Ligand SMILES: Nc1ncnc2c1ncn2[C@@H]1O[C@H](COP(=O)(O)OP(=O)(O)OP(=O)(O)O)[C@@H](O)[C@H]1O
């Protein structure tokens with residue numbers, strides 16, 4: 001069932017498509033942490049293409065390298081070897097300042113909302129708009145996106161006065177307000193109960209479909225798999241499977257799926 | 265407009281903000297007080313000489329400042345009187361005298377100026393009133409400085425007490441101030457001076473005062489005086505002797521050093537307090553800073569953010585610090601009955617503001633090291 005091969009773990013069926021059909025193209029990407037004796041490899045020869053407009057879920061056991069992979073794609077870490085093209089730009093070999101530039105085109109949603117307690121929902125979202133130096137419209141833009149995530153009546157609330165799910169929705173609004181072509185989310189529902197987790201993901205799906213965004217979600221939460229166009233499984237730093245929801249569910253009986261996902 | 269995140273972060277934590285402002289204000293007050301005393305040292309020197317009606321001063325080379333002089337022969341001013349450009353020369357005798365408070369019977373040292381009653385030694389116009397002139401010429405009668413400390417007792421005209429074991433009567437009043445070296449001053453005639461401070465012969469004087477004719481060049485007269493006078497006296501213009509006294513207080517005594525150290529220590533304390541506050545603030549916002557970096561904000565933005573917080577703290581702390589310092593200056597002036605001329609000056613207010621901003625910026629620069637290490641890879 002598990003293919004441990006260094007070869008690409010799946011076929012590229014869109015070889016003929018132009019580069020700009022893809023939000024992300026990864027070739028032979030490996031990643032190591034540490035140096036010398038402490039050097040350990042966490043990603044092995046990853047090959048992966050994410051088509052624009054797709055919602056992709058990345059699952060896998062704890063410690064398999066999901067966060068590492070998504071932070072490489074998000075230009076939060078320097079990619080070391082292979083090729084990593086995000087929104088048409090090669091990230092391998094970029095310096096820190098260049099990585100900062102790349103990040104401006106990506107929306108990030110984290111497990112923790114990481115909002116400034118001192119700023120209102122609107123001001124937190126405006127911080128993202130200000131990156132574009134869009135001073136005139138920032139308030140209107142923030143209000144509009146907050147309305148879209150269902151917080152029209154909470155625009156001027158500070159995080160303290162919002163529920164966990166509402167805070168996460170503010171964080172989503174912040175990630176989406178600049179209409180990034182690529183949205184990366186690492187366990188966005190982990191801090192939420194089932195119902196608000198579900199709401200948050202449905203919301204992301206709706207906004208992505210409306211605006212044609214590419215979304216990559218890392219999750220352990222089986223109940224949200226149905227929003228995905230595609231599910232990728234990462235095991236021990238290798239891409240194990242790449243399939244549509246049906247095949248994923250069919251080939252992974254719930255028991256073994258759960259077991260594998262929560263193995264340390 | 266950019267969201268004023270530095271400001272919002274600071275005002276969000278009210279208690280922390282109050283502590284920070286109090287800390288900065290504390291440092292500001294200490295700096296103001298130290299600089300104030302240092303400044304009044306300088307002013308005191310000027311204050312006394314500016315009341316003396318002379319353009320050139322003769323003193324013994326062993327004199328340190330006006331209250332620590334060494335007497336020299338009165339012939340020197342007779343010699344000086346012959347120099348072209350000199351209008352008039354006057355002897356000035358100075359010394360300390362134990363003055364008894366007639367009410368508490370406690371004795372304290374008064375600084376005494378002895379003058380020839382016919383000489384216009386001081387510029388204070390009230391000394392020329394017929395009453396004061398008459399009083400100066402009476403035996404065992406003195407004029408008392410209104411700015412003398414209250415511990416010396418009543419200053420009413422006619423008050424009789426003891427000075428140097430002799431009876432003395434207050435015959436009049438004037439306002440001058442004793443500065444750093446004395447808590448109170450008296451003016452008396454040279455004849456009285458000789459008796460109260462016996463055994464002092466009047467042919468040995470402490471200062472030689474030289475008044476120039478209108479239009480005479482002080483530097484030229486000074487050069488001529490230096491040429492003709494023996495080496496037992498030094499010749500100074502008014503500005504020079506003021507500077508000499510000031511330098512003595514500031515450099516030769518530990519007073520200047522003490523106040524300078526006071527300023528430095530206060531600033532270091534301020535740096536530490538502000539650093540503590542900023543560091544705590546940064547530590548509690550690392551996730552948010554990392555998020556800002558993930559969103560695409562660069563190091564420079566975080567750098568500016570922390571520096572802004574530092575400068576806001578500087579200004580917010582400076583304002584109450586300034587107000588309290590003005591109050592303390594007032595209090596000091598009152599406590600010393602005006603003898604210690606300590607007051608707010610624009611240049612000092614600006615200097616301290618700059619020092620405060622500098623102090624907070626140093627704290628900001630130290631603590632910003634942590635903020636810029638916020639790693640966007642850590643937030644996932
Ligand atoms: N900064 C780091 N330095 C050294 N090793 C690291 C670092 N970050 C992660 N690792 C290691 O890399 C491996 C992959 O970690 P990663 O966080 O990518 O896993 P994950 O799939 O996201 O796990 P989880 O589901 O628990 O979040 C783990 O063995 C981890 O110990």
Ligand SMILES: [Mg+2]
Nearest residue numbers: 066067068644
């Ligand atoms: Mg992870």
